[in-house]
Amino acid sequence: MKFTLYKNTKIAYSETGKGTTIVLLHGFLENSTMWDTHIEVLAKRNRVVCIDLLGHGQTDCLGYVHSMEDQADVVYHVLHELKIRKAVLIGHSMGGYVALAFAELYPEMVKGLLLMNSTSRADSEERKTNRDRAIKAVKQNYTSFIRMSIANLFSEENRERLTEEIELVRNEALKTPLQGIVAALEGMKVRKDREVILHFATYPMILILGKKDPVLNYEENKTQIENTKVELVTFEDGHMSHVENREELSTVFLGFLKKT
Numbered sequence: 001m002k003f004t005l006y007k008n009t010k011i012a013y014s015e016t017g018k019g020t021t022i023v024l025l026h027g028f029l030e031n032s033t034m035w036d037t038h039i040e041v042l043a044k045r046n047r048v049v050c051i052d053l054l055g056h057g058q059t060d061c062l063g064y065v066h067s068m069e070d071q072a073d074v075v076y077h078v079l080h081e082l083k084i085r086k087a088v089l090i091g092h093s094m095g096g097y098v099a100l101a102f103a104e105l106y107p108e109m110v111k112g113l114l115l116m117n118s119t120s121r122a123d124s125e126e127r128k129t130n131r132d133r134a135i136k137a138v139k140q141n142y143t144s145f146i147r148m149s150i151a152n153l154f155s156e157e158n159r160e161r162l163t164e165e166i167e168l169v170r171n172e173a174l175k176t177p178l179q180g181i182v183a184a185l186e187g188m189k190v191r192k193d194r195e196v197i198l199h200f201a202t203y204p205m206i207l208i209l210g211k212k213d214p215v216l217n218y219e220e221n222k223t224q225i226e227n228t229k230v231e232l233v234t235f236e237d238g239h240m241s242h243v244e245n246r247e248e249l250s251t252v253f254l255g256f257l258k259k260t
Helices: 032-042 068-081 094-105 125-140 142-151 156-161 163-173 178-189 195-200 218-225 246-259
Strands: 002-006 009-016 020-025 046-051 087-092 110-116 205-210 231-235
Touching: 002 068, 009 032, 009 068, 020 032, 020 068, 020 094, 032 046, 032 163, 032 246, 046 068, 068 094, 068 178, 087 094, 087 246, 094 110, 094 178, 094 195, 110 246, 125 142, 125 178, 142 163, 156 163, 195 218, 205 218, 205 246, 218 231, 231 246
Parallel strands: 020 046, 020 087, 087 110, 110 205, 205 231
Antiparallel strands: 002 009, 009 046
């Protein structure tokens, strides 16, 4: 990993390969290691930049709320440091929210946008209440909150089939500091609706959804791309397509990059 300072905060990132720049943005309770198996495939013909978002991985916390705009500014800071003017953004879950915030703040820098198990819509009142519950729960019992949260991201049948993989994801999640978890939950809770980007952006876009995603309702989330040019890719499993549908996902990534 390489490190840079943003507002006196240590930001960790990696850079591999040459060619079109792809920025990989992990989700909540994840870090850039989630992309390890995909970097190998993508870096053969592309320049792959992985960033640990605020309060995750080896990146420090900036404050008590990490807004999606704060996270997007961190991405801009890293790209500016690397002298990158344009990139394809791939974001998983919270990483998708960050990618959308970046697309709103720095539209001229976006070459393509892939949202993976994510949504352009703001939290509903019910989801905001659930975020507050999660903040209380993680403060009360950090370890059991993480263990339960990770298992709940996979489709039910995969919880038994992928026990080893789930344990690896849990172990990475347990490296996330309490402040990073709370700040991310607060930031996701107040994020704005960015569905307009799906309707008016001129670059290629893909939305990947899992039919059995326990976090994002498949039928509900499909509606955000009605009457848009956004391509929908559906997998039969849960929220963790990079684990549950690893090989098919690589194929989708490579096909998308040809379009950009």
